[in-house]
Amino acid sequence: MSRIFIRGYCDFPSVRPGDTLDFYVSTDRPAPFSAQLVRLGYKNTEPATDTVERRSDDIHSDYLTFDPVPSNVDGEYEGFPQRTQVGAYIEVPDESGILAGDDGLTVQSFVWSTLPNKTQAIMSRWDESTTTGWSLTLEDGHPTFTVSDGTGVIARVQSDLKLFPEVFYSIVAGFDPAAQKLFIEQRVTMTRTNSRIGFVTPLASDTRVDAEAPISVVAAHAPVILAGLTESVVEQRAWVTDQFNGKLDSPKVFRGLLAPEAIEFLHRGEVPDGVDLLAHWDFSKETTPNGVGNDAITDCSASSLHGTCVNQPDRVMTGWNWDGSEENYKHAPEQYGAIWFHDDSIDDCRWESPIPLHITAEMRSGSYALQVRSGEFEDHIPFFILPPKGLSTAKIAVLIPTLSYLGYANSQDMQNAPATQTIMGLFASIEEKDLELNECPEYGLSTYDYHADGRGVQYSSWRRPLLNMRPRYRHEFGMLWQFPADMQLLGWLDTSGYEYDVITDHDLHAEGKDLLSNYNVVITGTHPEYYSTPMMDAWEDYLADGGRGMYLAGNGFVWVTSVHPDKPWMMEVRKGETGTQAWRARPGEYYHEFSAERGGIWRMRARAPQKTWGTGMSSHGLDVSAGYVQLPDARDPRLEWIFEGIGSDELIGDFGLVNGGAAGLEMDIYDLSLGSPPHAMLLASSHGHSVNAVLVPEEQFFPHAGMNGIEHPRVRADLVYFTTPAGGAVFSASSMTWSGSLPYNNGDNNVAKMTANILRRFMADGPVEELI
Numbered sequence: 001m002s003r004i005f006i007r008g009y010c011d012f013p014s015v016r017p018g019d020t021l022d023f024y025v026s027t028d029r030p031a032p033f034s035a036q037l038v039r040l041g042y043k044n045t046e047p048a049t050d051t052v053e054r055r056s057d058d059i060h061s062d063y064l065t066f067d068p069v070p071s072n073v074d075g076e077y078e079g080f081p082q083r084t085q086v087g088a089y090i091e092v093p094d095e096s097g098i099l100a101g102d103d104g105l106t107v108q109s110f111v112w113s114t115l116p117n118k119t120q121a122i123m124s125r126w127d128e129s130t131t132t133g134w135s136l137t138l139e140d141g142h143p144t145f146t147v148s149d150g151t152g153v154i155a156r157v158q159s160d161l162k163l164f165p166e167v168f169y170s171i172v173a174g175f176d177p178a179a180q181k182l183f184i185e186q187r188v189t190m191t192r193t194n195s196r197i198g199f200v201t202p203l204a205s206d207t208r209v210d211a212e213a214p215i216s217v218v219a220a221h222a223p224v225i226l227a228g229l230t231e232s233v234v235e236q237r238a239w240v241t242d243q244f245n246g247k248l249d250s251p252k253v254f255r256g257l258l259a260p261e262a263i264e265f266l267h268r269g270e271v272p273d274g275v276d277l278l279a280h281w282d283f284s285k286e287t288t289p290n291g292v293g294n295d296a297i298t299d300c301s302a303s304s305l306h307g308t309c310v311n312q313p314d315r316v317m318t319g320w321n322w323d324g325s326e327e328n329y330k331h332a333p334e335q336y337g338a339i340w341f342h343d344d345s346i347d348d349c350r351w352e353s354p355i356p357l358h359i360t361a362e363m364r365s366g367s368y369a370l371q372v373r374s375g376e377f378e379d380h381i382p383f384f385i386l387p388p389k390g391l392s393t394a395k396i397a398v399l400i401p402t403l404s405y406l407g408y409a410n411s412q413d414m415q416n417a418p419a420t421q422t423i424m425g426l427f428a429s430i431e432e433k434d435l436e437l438n439e440c441p442e443y444g445l446s447t448y449d450y451h452a453d454g455r456g457v458q459y460s461s462w463r464r465p466l467l468n469m470r471p472r473y474r475h476e477f478g479m480l481w482q483f484p485a486d487m488q489l490l491g492w493l494d495t496s497g498y499e500y501d502v503i504t505d506h507d508l509h510a511e512g513k514d515l516l517s518n519y520n521v522v523i524t525g526t527h528p529e530y531y532s533t534p535m536m537d538a539w540e541d542y543l544a545d546g547g548r549g550m551y552l553a554g555n556g557f558v559w560v561t562s563v564h565p566d567k568p569w570m571m572e573v574r575k576g577e578t579g580t581q582a583w584r585a586r587p588g589e590y591y592h593e594f595s596a597e598r599g600g601i602w603r604m605r606a607r608a609p610q611k612t613w614g615t616g617m618s619s620h621g622l623d624v625s626a627g628y629v630q631l632p633d634a635r636d637p638r639l640e641w642i643f644e645g646i647g648s649d650e651l652i653g654d655f656g657l658v659n660g661g662a663a664g665l666e667m668d669i670y671d672l673s674l675g676s677p678p679h680a681m682l683l684a685s686s687h688g689h690s691v692n693a694v695l696v697p698e699e700q701f702f703p704h705a706g707m708n709g710i711e712h713p714r715v716r717a718d719l720v721y722f723t724t725p726a727g728g729a730v731f732s733a734s735s736m737t738w739s740g741s742l743p744y745n746n747g748d749n750n751v752a753k754m755t756a757n758i759l760r761r762f763m764a765d766g767p768v769e770e771l772i
Helices: 056-063 260-267 402-407 419-424 432-439 483-495 505-511 533-544 637-643 750-763
Strands: 006-010 020-027 031-042 064-068 075-079 089-092 105-113 120-127 132-139 142-149 154-158 168-176 181-188 207-212 224-226 229-234 237-241 246-255 277-282 296-299 307-310 314-317 338-341 355-358 366-374 377-385 396-400 459-461 500-504 521-524 548-551 570-572 615-630 663-670 681-687 718-724 728-732
Touching: 006 366, 006 377, 020 031, 020 075, 020 366, 020 377, 031 377, 031 483, 056 064, 089 237, 089 277, 089 296, 105 120, 105 132, 105 260, 120 142, 120 246, 132 168, 142 168, 142 181, 154 181, 154 207, 168 246, 168 260, 366 483, 377 500, 396 483, 396 505, 402 459, 402 505, 402 570, 483 500, 500 505, 505 533, 521 750, 533 548, 533 728, 548 750, 615 718, 637 681, 637 750, 663 681, 663 718, 728 750
Parallel strands: 120 229, 396 500, 396 521, 521 548, 548 728
Antiparallel strands: 006 020, 020 355, 031 064, 031 075, 031 366, 089 224, 089 307, 105 168, 105 246, 120 132, 120 224, 132 142, 142 154, 168 181, 181 207, 229 237, 246 277, 246 338, 277 296, 296 307, 314 338, 366 377, 459 570, 615 663, 615 681, 681 718, 718 728
């Protein structure tokens, strides 16, 4: 039994009036559950006297509200356990039985295994439930070819040599029913660049083994599976097991048993004349100047046995013939014919029995959840309602960083990375949801995790239960992070009486500047780290054309991010040579599948956040937050309105619900060399960070002692204000914990006063006074 009895997900993060959002729910065993739509909010703010004795997450939970909203989904349902297919593979329908193998066949693929000692399938037309068909597998590191006659009689041949991890091989296997023979052959195809090791390492891995096979193959009632084999077929759906971990390149199937001289051609990546090619899946065929952007797999043979990727394997990977001369797959797609498969990938849980929520005009824009309850157990599935497209219901918009939510979705840093506690300067803070994530691969991973084979996770999906994106969730770091932290900002706006709309990253990516242009001012969430090109362009154009932006965040606009053109609930990030990163893409694999853009941080693409927002990421300190010291620009008489109600000697934000201050977690600084506008006003800089606060890698050119909050001047957060052309303006708080100080002392504090002063000016009609 799992630790959580009921859980669910919705198919997209946002929805508009007149549209429908589907929800999916699973229970541990058959049991009734109730559903109720609720609007998430705050009922109060926090007295100053409590904050030193109470955890920020406890305070947060106390003041969350779940206000029922009538909807068509309210009522009772019958719950049941939903099965999730985990692991990436390719499914190839073969209803006509072209690849049945009953008249003999030869199969070949280039193989680069990351976990060769794990039982897994390279390619198959096999049904495990009936033990029929054929399969090419790895068994304890040995390539193995198996055929079955459907009566329980099985013949197999196994290589006498194991595969070395992360080395490319050509593996060929075949069966001849007339001659009653099986064979398997492997050949090292390692080059200077395509494998983990080089020529100086001895490899005794070339071999051929022949075996007798006095049986006839009975066709499996199953599709062809590349990188797995069929466990069973239920209601025409194949459930796949024993997924492969590693790269496959150019798998092929031929009729009959090929002669040794023909096999030599296959080892060289060629197809000899005079053979009957039944299937040749060229994984590079979908590559375009804009990336791949679909799940299709092309069969280049006359059979046209095209396939479909399931659970988003890593595409446009360096292939067996990659020579290292080209790092952009668009320039040499023939060298990027590999797909990297993982047995724990997921792009969509594909659960059954959706609950469709119809969004009515009466449901005003905001943060919502479907509350599902079964007995004493409950879950809240969050989502966001936007105003009607092209319209606004307020002068203020809050941009919810849903791509960044996906970046951290179901992260397991504290559970799996011992160094994380040292990085944070904190002990792990684990709750039942974290243990559930660690024990159940069905929830998928975050872009801060590793696949089972050691590859960093580069894709993240909304279509699965996101257990760490729940209103009451306490992050494993022991503080509010991402969605719960953004609820503090929304709660302050609610309790302060501001009317606002919510919009999301996904909508900004799809609609661009037009979405922002409906508003006088747009406020970011606390951590908008992951940004696509359309989003970057939209912000820059909006601000340059007179829009006003309030960056109440830190570590924003950092990682180049792509959204799948056909599956917009999926995001991609490939971590580059620098940046605060849990992993790094392998050589030659920095360019995104979804968009063909080079991955890494925007700073390395000449779009440092400073150019748009005045500040950009410089440091992180996750143990203690601090306040800001006012600087000479704060005394400029043109900025008196920003400091209305704030004394000239006051520290700004030396208090707060997240580690005790408004400047902390991840912080940004003003930097002319990276594009900060020279006319920007530097209002204040944080002071008093700990030795655990350190410069991020992109700020370090040569490592040396003293790169911490006590000794280094660039470990800080800067408050920056500047105006833009056409009456626009920008305020950057440059810290993730700014919003955590808003509720302090029932909202009567200088962080709330400064935020309100700026918000009132920014939301007003007419241009903001130019400041040069």
